[in-house]
Amino acid sequence: MAIFTIDDVEKTFKNGDVSEKILKGVDLDLNEGEITALVGPSGSGKSTILTIAAGLQKATGGQVLFEGKDMTQMSQEEIRKIRSSEFGFVFQSSHLVPFLTVEDQLLLMLDVAETKLNKKQQKQEVLKVLDLVGMSHRKDAYPSSLSGGEKQRVAIARAIIHQPKMLFADEPTASLDSKRSKEVMEIIRNLTKTLQITTLMVTHDEEMLPYADRIVTMKDGLID
């Protein structure tokens, strides 16, 4: 049973008088707990469909159903609530908050998601998740003192600490070397399997494909 359904989604960008249809009716079902890898040539619309699914931009046609509810019909505030408590994000850059320590990044996410944990439980949860990504020894470090791989581990920890139902990842390993990429993918796979998180991941790296349950190819704004 699909927890997430992308149904005939279209996206047209207007630039003055010129309008360009980037997505031409994308259909995609995501099954609960599965990792779906989205591959395809650059410019085929992978990031666009991912960000529409994640509620970060609006489709110009079609439906996006999360647990049966159509997100294209929701208000900004409803979508924000879903993003904060049900979704997690990992991008090519880690996008950590520069003035927060690793621990504080994760505490912030727990606050934003409005989890019902008290302060002490929150701290325990943070340590637990940092252990899972192998970063508990750097909990007091600021992002500027972390390596690229370490930052990405923290970003993954931030994306899953509030136990979201969905994880959206856009080329999460693109800035890492082959060894670090595999470590990061290992972590993503372990975490999403343990926590039963449904994952949609864009990648152009063949080496990452073995970590996915399903591979979907995009071409020219359509699923091949």
Add this chain to the structure above:
Amino acid sequence: MQMAWKEVKKSKMKFLILGSIIFLVSFLTFIISGLANGLSEDNAALIKNVPNGKFYLNEDAKQTYSLSKIDVDQQDNLLADYNGATAMSIQMGFVNDAEDKQHSVAFVTSTDSELFPNVKDNEVVLDASLKDEGIKVGDILTNNQFSGEFKVVGFAEKQTYSHAPVAFISMKNYQEIYRVMEMQTVFIPGSDSPDSIKGLESFTNKEFLNTIPSYGAEQMSLNMIIWFLVVISGMLFAIFFYMMNVQKIGLYGILKAIGVKTSSLFSMMWYQMLLITVVSLVLSVGLSQLFSMVAPAGMPFSLPIETTLLLSVVFLVIGFIGATISGFQIKKVEPLQAIQQGEM
């Protein structure tokens, strides 16, 4: 807001710079405000010390007290009709001491009143500042228009007019020096003093102060500087937070993407603005009060704590407005832009 505080802690330098600018501008404002107030006291303490009420000048006097003459019968009627009413006159002049040294004074005379010292003929009560010029109780002073001599019988605290110390003398002596029988103005204390009396024009205490020629001009220019500084500090806030927000557009986008409310981002900015402003203001209020205590005696400086507190509130409001205007950018930030912009 924890995040706000953590940013201040991490970016100490940035916030220290803003804080010190706010401190300097507000401190300068307080000092100028103290000078304005000090000059105003120095100029017109005589009038400022009088309780609220109304001054009446002759309608033909063109709002100039020195040209005003109150009809003697009308004056008698007013003094009889209104409790606490006083007729008074003020003229600038000189007294000479025993060594023939000239001291500039404002001669003031009044009918029997609780507001001003009542002096007998050939006696004078002087503003205490003349003590510093070596005049003592018992000294004899003269005036070239006056046939007799004044004996100093006492001093009054803070009685100045038009930047000169006041000399209270009797009505008879005053009339001889200035060769007038009429008084210049009648003062009726209290809020029930009538707005109009036939043939007379009424002035509130504040309006009467502005009939002193130097007073209005002096206060206006100083007040102008004060409000300029207040507006400048508001603009500084706006500019500073604008620059800070521009730097953080990417961060705001990411925070929005993970679900942080726009209102929380605004609260974060307001919290920082409040923190910096309050700390800077506490310092400048403290320092300006300290300055007020150690200001040289000759310097007309008076800074009541109420004035600094009032100005502080104005600074806070202005800072809030400045920060909020610059914060409209936060509202416009699209989470997507930030994600596509790469590493911050």
